[in-house]
Amino acid sequence: MTRILGVDPGLTRLGVGVIDHSRGSEVSLVMVEVFTTPADQELSARLLSLQGQVREVFDRYQPARVSLERVFAQHNVRTVMGTAQVSGIVLALAAERGIPVSHRTPSEVKAAVTGYGNAKKPQVGQMVKNILKLKQVPKPADAADALALAITEAWRGTAVAGEDRPETPAQRAWREALKDRRT
């Protein structure tokens, strides 16, 4: 069994979701939460607060892998900068603990959980609910997105070779291609 932490980074809302992945495609919910910081707070204080909350998730749930949404600069500049700053903090927390991180694009996540890279937010939420056998769609969207990131990591694996099962040649090529895009 592998415990996976999905992180949807953001300064205003940061989604974290932890799942357990057992044999095959079986996954189960461990926790999901959305941390928030007020927009009128000093930037550095917001980052420190999120760092403390994410650190607690790492320490309490001890994930073996992290799946982090890849940040693009194509959207609102202010939002993207904050998101990148948060993701830097999450990456350092993972590295501190020697936990490998996969970077996943939104369309990769949508494709993994709905089968369709252009799926809409509600579809993602609905599929997360079905896959994890939840009673309700996790709210807000950041919560569902964090879980979708974790599910993608479980199904698409494997940031690190040699874990769980041997890689197929195709998986290996995919992993290498991802690695090149990572920096």
Place this chain on the structure above:
Amino acid sequence: MTRILGVDPGLTRLGVGVIDHSRGSEVSLVMVEVFTTPADQELSARLLSLQGQVREVFDRYQPARVSLERVFAQHNVRTVMGTAQVSGIVLALAAERGIPVSHRTPSEVKAAVTGYGNAKKPQVGQMVKNILKLKQVPKPADAADALALAITEAWRGTAVAGEDRPETPAQRAWREALKDRRT
């Protein structure tokens, strides 16, 4: 006397410069260094390494203020993301210690040290050398930039009110305007 840390954030090269600012415009060099990480290293490992080195600077030199270059998304997207991730880590380190951070644009820094917002890199280096009475221009440019950021903070002050000397109304207006732009 106020000790100021200037940080020119970057994933490949991160410049840090510490100066002491005494009465008036008098400033003196305490330390300057450029930390580097290899481009072929895992992103999270690079961030962790830089975090450790910057943390050591905080702990050893105990700055009272930090002057950090403001990141813009207008340049190379890959570079900017890395720079934002590094700046997030520096901001969290400062907040952890309750140290106020000013965000300075490159043109603000150039204007402060050379009198001209469109000054070229060599002019900035030359002025940093003159202002701090150094024997040589600090190299690479990231070292000179970090010191220029610290000098700007010393001369333009004051991220926090009530330190050193009372603010003039103009200074207060300037500080408030900066604060609004900070998030």
